[in-house]
Amino acid sequence: METRLVKIERDAPDRETVARAGQILRDGGLVAFPTETVYGLGGDALNPDSSRKIYAAKGRPSDNPLIVHICRWEDIFRIADPVPEAAYQLAEAFWPGPLTMILAKKDCVPRETTGGLDTVAIRFPSDPIALALIEAAGGFVAAPSANASGRPSPTLAQYVLEDLDGRIDMILDGGEVGIGLESTIVDLTGERPTILRPGYVTKEMLEAVLKQVDVDRTILDGNCRLRPKAPGMRYRHYAPKGELTVIEGSPERVMAAVSQKAGAARAQGARVGIIATDETAARYRAQGIADSVKSVGSRADEEAVGRSLYRILREFDDEDVTEIYSESFSRSGFGQAIMNRLLKAAGHRVEQV
Numbered sequence: 001m002e003t004r005l006v007k008i009e010r011d012a013p014d015r016e017t018v019a020r021a022g023q024i025l026r027d028g029g030l031v032a033f034p035t036e037t038v039y040g041l042g043g044d045a046l047n048p049d050s051s052r053k054i055y056a057a058k059g060r061p062s063d064n065p066l067i068v069h070i071c072r073w074e075d076i077f078r079i080a081d082p083v084p085e086a087a088y089q090l091a092e093a094f095w096p097g098p099l100t101m102i103l104a105k106k107d108c109v110p111r112e113t114t115g116g117l118d119t120v121a122i123r124f125p126s127d128p129i130a131l132a133l134i135e136a137a138g139g140f141v142a143a144p145s146a147n148a149s150g151r152p153s154p155t156l157a158q159y160v161l162e163d164l165d166g167r168i169d170m171i172l173d174g175g176e177v178g179i180g181l182e183s184t185i186v187d188l189t190g191e192r193p194t195i196l197r198p199g200y201v202t203k204e205m206l207e208a209v210l211k212q213v214d215v216d217r218t219i220l221d222g223n224c225r226l227r228p229k230a231p232g233m234r235y236r237h238y239a240p241k242g243e244l245t246v247i248e249g250s251p252e253r254v255m256a257a258v259s260q261k262a263g264a265a266r267a268q269g270a271r272v273g274i275i276a277t278d279e280t281a282a283r284y285r286a287q288g289i290a291d292s293v294k295s296v297g298s299r300a301d302e303e304a305v306g307r308s309l310y311r312i313l314r315e316f317d318d319e320d321v322t323e324i325y326s327e328s329f330s331r332s333g334f335g336q337a338i339m340n341r342l343l344k345a346a347g348h349r350v351e352q353v
């Protein structure tokens, strides 16, 4: 199959391109598209064959459910029942946007889409290209992140092409995404709303709307023996080719420890990478302790860090580093999402200093 990469403007998506892409989805094909979080790999959510194709294209286990993307609030009632009061409140506050809700599914949603579950993950994204495509496709687009299984979620169309060229029909290239980490997932089917995956919409933001919100314990705790509730969080999603270690503590001690460990590893012949920040990158470089030092942005700007993390992990894979040392970030606010992805990539190899 030939994969067509088509440029499209975010602020004024070309109507003909959108119509063509929508037709591909209606015909059971696959189209990757930008959202405000990461690129998604879209298929018709109500067509079991499309969902099977998504799993095959990504090489993803088919018990890992997909998120159904909608482009109008009222479409939630066509695929979920009941829709609890909390869903109304969260939608009012955060939709369209980077929040996914888990609800009980209606029969029209095939189990192929939900990985065999009776529940369905629903998201109403804000990206204008995504919205136009969902509408053109008939309103319900299943879309996991558009990476090959085991690679970081793509923040650029070029990364989708690298992973899925020849496996999907089309990629809509709308440029770099805004957030860079996947949506927050909240389960509304239990006794209390529970965050299954942290994201841009933080616990604090959710609690400003709903009184109390639980957090799945497995999110930051590598020793936790419980089973994560989001099947996708069970898989060690992505591991860089190099062995990644996160160093956690006060910024000064972290910098000293990263320098010491990187220098020692390099002296032993390792090819060393460092995930630094704008505040520290130049100093590591001056020390000559690493083959590659990359800054994820300023420590003061967590949004920049979130946006560049997956790109930097991909770049290290291309550079064949064998050991990577990373600075750490706050475990609260948006930092919780950053640390969750970083710790997962590190297989929870974290050293406190």
Ligand code: TXA
Pocket: 035, 037, 038, 039, 040, 041, 064, 065, 066, 067, 100, 102, 114, 117, 119, 120, 121, 123, 143, 144, 145, 146, 181, 182, 183, 184, 185, 196, 197, 229, 230, 231, 232, 233
């Ligand atoms: O930001 C995002 O959410 C992106 C963009 C494309 O929208 N999508 C995304 O999809 O990250 P994916 O498939 O890579 O991650 C979906 C996560 C998985 O961890 C999956 O297990 C979980 O959502 N999930 C989906 N349906 C679920 C359900 N019914 N119950 C529990 N977890 C569910």
Ligand code: MG
Pocket: 144, 145, 153
């Ligand atoms: Mg994913």
